[in-house]
Amino acid sequence: MRFLFKTSYEQDLRLFRDRVDMGWYILLLLATIAVPFLLSDYSTGETAWVFIYGICGVSLMALVGYTGLVSLGHAAFLGIGAYAHAYFLGLGVPWVASVALAVVITAASGFVVGLPALRMTGIYLAIATLAFATIIQEVFSRWESVTHGFAGMPVAPPEIFGVSFADARPFYYLCLFFLVLALWLTRNLLRSPTGRAWIAIRDSEIAAQSMGVNLAIYKSMAFAYSAALMGLAGALFAHKIAYLAPDIFTILLSIQFLLLVIVGGLGSLHGAVFGAIFVALLPPVISILRDDIPDTFAGLSTSTGIPLFHIFGDALGAFLKKPGVEAGLFGLILVLVILLEPFGIYGRWVKIRVFFSTFPLYKADSFKRQKAYMKTERLR
């Protein structure tokens, strides 16, 4: 068991709880840096998706997890960032400036979308964001001079100050850099008055107001910041996908991002990363399983002599090959997470960590949820 003795106020402000924690994170960073040397180029490319989704997760976590404003159409911001960046690159704007412009434009659109948030609550706001996302998707299809509409828009490969980042390995490091940057910036906000104001808005708007928090400004800031991060992710997304089309940035993609934050663990930055790992890696895992499961079960059949395994394996394999199964699997996992582990992967991780750190004195009901009664969110 490790006890944390606090001797100065600074300790609560630091990024890491103590040296040991910092050590673990540095180790994690080194491992992440080493990954491209251990995997094939293709796998490295797939892992870069984790970082891009991670930035999306951080963005949504700041808005939904910390400020409590639900956005059902966040993929629209990803699209705005992606198209803006591709457009400016096409005009010959240097990479860094193009990304900066994309971020600013997306932040501005986030601010605009956030304006209704100032007067709407809960479900109304969620549906309003949905409506915005649909409208923006239509704009992608129609504004052909900028987005090339349905014809699609090719994206120039990333080249920063003359150095090409198009290959798998350099692009991987580029995405990793921006994820770490996004995490650091958001963490900074969360340990400052702005982050606290956001949490206050989530938990009790009236109390926040009576403490001096200007609701309008902070809600707008939350939307703008969240959108800005999405814009950054969008720029990287554009390069990764190399060819933009309006039907990429759908409501279903937005829902995938929401799934990311819930499965990862709502209310923590770790959750954003865990969720990103989950959402980015699940489809490749399913494809691998799809092909391997019948064979694995067939082998199990022959070794144990029970033909049932073989039949089960074939049925499962056939099931996984049907169209639209992926969405159902995501749905199933989402349902299971909410029913069984509402704190997500990060929550489970914390429980496991506490178990080992307090072993053998772990108390079985350490995380027992109090029997909860429905607290009305209806306003009177």
Add this chain to the structure above:
Amino acid sequence: MSLFAAEQIAINFGGIKAVDGVSFAVEKGEVFTIIGPNGAGKTTIFNLMSRIYDTTEGRLMFEGQDITRVPPHKIAALGIARTFQNIELFENASLLQNLLLARHAHKKSNFWSELLFLPSVRRMEVEHREAVEKVIDFLDLQQYRDSLIVNLPYGVRKVTELARALCTEPKLLLLDEPSSGLNVEETEDMAFWIQDIKKLLGITVLMVEHDMTLVSAVSDRVLALNYGRPLAMGTPREVQSHPEVMRAYLGG
């Protein structure tokens, strides 16, 4: 000049006059209590003062300034803090974060410096923390610092409400039923704290209360209300023995 004065304030809720022409003034350094049966409009007056509701008539004056139309989030910066009858704490945050949030009105950093967490922001955070720790010491909340509010017992939450209001460094403190739900011991503690707030911290206290023992113990002046209208104002003993007040409480 009184620290705070309400002049003929009123508000209706769909035909019911919750507050009907109430006037009173609170002098600097006193403990002023508003009493009255349930539904008399006491908390509504607080909500009018916090600018959660708009008064339909009259004026609110604070330190000589007209604050009748000031937006609600500017009230804290003026120096008015309040606690809520039904506890409006930030349930999913730690006690420390709740108190630190109360320092928002004294925030001097802007978004960009916070984004980069510049040394100036770090320094200001430590200053806020020091101010908050003083209040934690004053109210003996040390052991609950890092606990989430959801996990705290009711009595501690009531004290946290008080602590949070104190962290805004107010000139006028509005306490809405500070002893409701507290047992005898906790109510005694509350009485001592209110007296300390008045004498040691020099903060003016405006209180809504039902517990007459507490009211008699700490108040300098009392205002009795019924059906949104004032019944009597004076020292605790004067008001408690006033015939109108007794009729309001006992019926008849």
Add this chain to the structure above:
Amino acid sequence: MERSGVRSLDSRVRKLINFLQLTLNGLAVGCIYGLVALGFVLIYKATELVNFAQGDLLMLGAFVAYMAVVWWGLDYWLGFVIAIIAIAVFGALLDALILRRVIGQPQFAVVMLTIGLGAMFRTFASVTWGSEIYTLPTPFGGVWQVGGVTVSHQYVSIIVGTLVLCGALYAFFNFTRIGVAMQATSQNQLAAYYMGIPVKRIFSLIWAISAGVATVAGVLLAPVTLIDINMGLAVSLKAFAAAVLGGFGSIPGALVGGIVIGLIELYSGATLPEGLKNTMPYIVLLVVLAVRPQGLFGTLGRKKV
């Protein structure tokens, strides 16, 4: 002179006929949106949960009716009734087995739960019935010609069906004991418990009714859009806009919202250029919310402190 007068009269009559045609179609489509929105609002009023899987219940209802009529060869009306009962029971089970376990969690988590359930329903439908497009044979095949307006029996069946259903629900909620108990439960859960109302069973019943309403919408819609696993999704979005437009929490509002959205969809489809055609309902929604954040019939409340 005379000929141009006649021609302009002709064109005006044609425009009127066009307008009536669009109105009829818009009403029919709007009724479907209204029914789904009604399902949303019923559940929300009682339990404060938003059921994003309502459209997928519609889809399941349509498929069950299809299975009864096409696979098992039953009569259309019998299939209709079987579908309603089956999905209503399914809805009640959903509430009793799954939704009840998440009471106490934040509303957002429950919304995501229903989204996940919806995805599961779609996959289930794909595996059970297939991912193609299917036709449900109905007895409403013909058309009437009223003036110059083509009144399709399908559309009339939708409007009539909606009216009948709404009338039945109105009678149920206001004149039966269970219905009044439901109203009580949705207004004040704790008081309902004290009055001896079996609140949990009432919730399951409300889910059952909501699912039944979705099934009716699905079976009425099936001949118009044909049955496929994504038919619920397409309707859900607009039905949501309808429910919010009407004011979430208002039953007549849901229907009015649905009809408004349906009419806007048809009118803009005929008159507006490509880009605005599909997004007009959403633009209208945003404008209404900007002016009245609580929707047309909703109430704006604030937390009482």
